[in-house]
Amino acid sequence: GENVEQHPSTLSVQEGDSAVIKCTYSDSASNYFPWYKQELGKRPQLIIDIRSNVGEKKDQRIAVTLNKTAKHFSLHITETQPEDSAVYFCAASIRDNTDKLIFGTGTRLQVFP
């Protein structure tokens, strides 16, 4: 079935450093790749998304890159801050008639002051 792999599972960085999280997907027809930040006990919050017609998208300290040929995409957070600490999930849309999202396994990011 459809699968989204994500790594690393945990990531610890010093405040101000960059953090990179990578995902690969199996459905070559996927065209939509969102990234979510989830704090404990809360709903996932969309932080950035990318569609297959672009290779890179940036929003202030957050950027996402997409390589459709290799079927992988990455989240880049620069100048990390303690409030960036959370669990991050990538997802890929499955191109059936519902465009359901399949989530990666998650990355727990800790930013130390």
Added chain:
Amino acid sequence: GAVVSQHPSRVICKSGTSVKIECRSLDFQATTMFWYRQFPKQSLMLMATSNEGSKATYEQGVEKDKFLINHASLTLSTLTVTSAHPEDSSFYICSARNHLQAQRDTEAFFGQGTRLTVV
């Protein structure tokens, strides 16, 4: 952004009873809603796709007779956990897209989740 409201946020029930969780899109219509389950320190696992006016589509391994889904209107989907057992204790989250926008590649909005504890 659009708002999806889920109720209740927390519920504790006795083993063997049933629990109903509601998911409402407050300011948009959704022909399709999705139900996810999330165990502690794990990812969101898609359970089923709820289709307005028709039967839900369940993911492999999810018991349709145990997790009853009803999507009777364009703004409401319900998930009923029947004969709940302690192993059903989890965080259940719904999501929806605005069907009046382009059908594909649009942001999915999530409810606030329901923490179910079966004792």
